[in-house]
Amino acid sequence: MTIKDKIESLRKELNTHNYNYYVLDNATISDYEFDIKLKELEKLEEENPEFFDPNSPTKRIGGEITKNFNTITHKNRMYSLDNSYSxxxxxxxxxxxxxxxxxxxxxxxxxLKYDGASINLTYENGKFFSAVTRGDGFQGDEVTANIRTIKSIPLHLSEDFVSNFEMRGEIILPLEGFHKMNEDRVANGEDPYRNPRNTASGSLKLQDSAEVAKRPLDCLLYQVVTNERKYKTHFQSLNAARNCGFKIPDTIALAKSIDEVLAFVNHWDVERHNLPYETDGVVVKVNSLQQQEELGYTSKSPRWAIAYKFKAEQVTTILNEITYQVGRTGAITPVANLEPVHLAGTIVKRASLHNADQIEKLDVRIGDTVFVEKGGEIIPKIMGVDVSKRAEDSLPTKYAEHCPVCNTPLVRTEGDAKHYCLNEFGCAPQITGKIQHYISRKAMDIDGLGSETVDLLHKEGLIKNYADIYELTVEQIIPLERMAEKSAMNMVEGIKKSKEIPFEKVLFALGIRFVGETVAKKLAKHFKSIDNLSSASFEDLIAVDEIGDRIAESVIAFLSDENNIEIISRLKTHGVQLEVSQEALANQTNKLESKVFVVSGVFHQMSRNELKKAIEDNGGKVSSSISKKTNYIVAGDNMGPSKLAKAEALNIPIISEEDFIEMIN
Structure with a gap:
């Protein structure tokens, strides 16, 4: 046996032992024997570096240092799930x-909905390639070195699966390991960690992978993302993934109806307390992958999946004070400051009271004993008041009349739930909030510039709006607290790079009220430039698909304000993209303008997403359901019979993939 053969044989044997122990929970070798073989492999690899493999079992022990976690754009967006409670x-x-x-x-x-940190694992030709955190769903942080230390994640697949794919899952910290970590910390005089979820998430961003390797992290996997059509159902793809080495929980079950789904929910609402890890609900998915494709996505969530959340834990505590926060739009949010209380793994000190109507509805008062729970077990909220414990001299809460920061009288327009401070350009939280929104990941995504730095720059008088950031210099930034030359240079470089961000994201970044990501994309696509949008009338705006009166009025008000006009003019001067690029325009036509398409079935020359993009790039609209407004159905293989019947009943033309390609060419 050659040295190379010996190394490969040891790697294969150790990978098998890892799988048996960490995935199957069935050790086939003693820890001592495993360690002897691992040391033998380490020695051989050290003496023969030409046979280096980043996925060798020896890399499980960590040691790689990551000082900066690179931001990586997801090839396939990681959507969030819609929640249900009944x-x-x-x-x-x-x-x-x-x-x-x-x-x-x-x-x-x-x-089961596992309570941990979402991760996206990429595999190429049967080998682990990279790992990226969920982040904001569009992009996350690369944590490959740290993930490689988690022994239940296969680095080489044991049998044929699909060649290139992504595996989605949840990094968790099992309860037994979490409690052992806390026992060790307390014994060493350190504060215990609050809960497994946050500890698991924080572990992924430790700079030393050897420290990550010491933590008993695990990974439960729940979705295969691939363009290959090897499997017909989600359940089949997970079973195949389990067979080739992935840790797929055996709690997954098939259901023929919502009644069967609810039976699963009711069972695990009780039995979850006996699991070795934390879970906060059940995820229900349409099993057929073809039907998943048919259903597609909303702007935020897959239509083919939903999360059923278990009833949240509820506790009582004392409401000590009501304070008021000012958002970037001037919206005022009342906040309940509570006597600290332990709730669902964290210490809760504050909860949102939403608006004046909610305070009046609950009749919540300072000094009250209130019922608190976490909405979806994430955001604390007050559910009610224990009136039996209320003091006799208690007085109803009088809502704030002036801004808590700049003392401007608050205004509430008819039909609006919130009060507003209208001092848009003179109220500090509104100024910094707008800049923080502008630099955020989904907007201009400026590296090296965070919320705290924005507050500091504003406090020092260096910025008053987001146009000012383009005039910052390294020399101005270095004297600031916690700033060094390298940090200052990174910030200025990140600001410079933001000038390459496309118009649709810039439009979202401007912070126009009611203009979220989806609306910004529609407006950018229709009007092509900020100048065209600025000169658009109310009628022009509401003529755009899904743009209503409220959005139109907000856009006109924003773009006719003298302060905003000046800021936008300065952004132009600094080279920010305020029109659709020529490259993007070259791929767009109006050939399908005012035409509505439904895409159904399996295609061969283009993916469903490519087809939909082609429709939109040529001025058409994609709908998920057939109606009288539908102009064409692009039909692939296995189009649903009921859709076919409905199309024929409404006399809607059905065209093939080839017909569509000919239509746009």
Missing amino acids: KEDLLDWEKRIQKNLGTTDIEYTCE
Whole structure:
């Protein structure tokens, strides 16, 4: 046996032992024997560096230092899930997908919703390639070196699966390991960690992978993302993934109806307390991958999946004070300052009271004993008041009349739930809030510039709006607290790079009220430049698909304000992209203008997403359901029979993939 053969044989044997122990929970070798073989492999690799493999079992022990975690754009967006809290919510969801698919023949998978840190693992040709955190769903931080230390994640696949794919899952810290870590910390005089979820998430960003390797992290996987059509159902793809080495929980189950889904929910609402890890609900998915494609996505979530959240834990505590926060739009949010209380793994000190109507509805008062729970077990909120414990001299809460920061009288317009401070350009939280929104990941994504730095720059008088950031110099930044020359240079470089961000993101970054990512994209696509948008009338705006009166009025008000006109003029001067690039325009036509398409079935020359993008790039609109407004159905293989029947009943032309390509060419 050659040295190379010996090294490869040891790697294969150790990978098998890792899988047996960490995935199957069935050790086939003693720890001592494993360590002897691992040391033998380490020695051979050290003496023969030409046979280096980043996925060798020896890399599981860590040691790689990552000082800066690179931001990586996800190849396939990581969407969030819509939440449900009742049988009625699930029934409504089922009706929506039945209507969209045109059939009641739908099978579901039920999976536990693991409480950890979402991760996206990329594999190429059967080997682990990279790992990226969820981040904001569009991009996250690369944590490959740290993930490589988690022994339940396969670095080489044991058998044929799909060649290039992404594996989505949750990095968790099992309860036994979490409690052992805390025992060790307390014994060493350190504060214990608060909860497994935050500890797991924080572990992924430790700079020394050897420290990560010491933590008993695990990874539970729940989705295969690939363009290959090897499997027909989600359940099949997970079973195949399990067979080639991935840790797929055996709690996953198939369900033929929502009643079967609810039986699964009811079972695990009780049994979850016996699990070795934390879970906060059940994820229900349409099992058929073809039906998943048919259903597609909203701007935030897949239509084919929903999360059923277990009833949140509720505690009582004392409301000590009500304070008021000012948002970037001037919206005022009342905040309940509470006597600290332990709730769902964290210490809760504050909870949102939403608005004046909510305070009046709950009749919540300072000194009250209040019921608090976490909405979706994430955001604390006050659910009610224990009136029996209220003091006799208690007085109703009088809502604030002036801005808590700049003392400007608050205004509440008819039909609006919130009060507003209208001192847009003189109220500090509004000024810094707008800049913080501008630099955020989903907007201009400026590296080296964070929220705290924005506050500091404003406090020092260096910036008053987001146009000012383009005039910052390294010399101005270095004297600031916690700033060094390298940090200052990175910030200025990040600001310079933001000038390459496309117009649709710049438009979102401007912070126009009611103009979120999706609306910004529609407006940018329709009007092509900020100048065209600025000169658009109310009628021009509401003529754009899905743009209503409220958005139109907000856009006009923003773009006719003298302060905003000046800021936009300065952004132009600094080279910020305030029009659609020539490159993007070259790929767009109006050939399909005012035409509505439904895409259905399996395609061969283009993916469904490529087809939809081609429709939109040529001025058409993609709809998820067939109606009288539909102009064409682009049909691939296995188009649903009920959709076909509906199309024929409405006399809607059905065209092939080839017909569509000819249409746009």
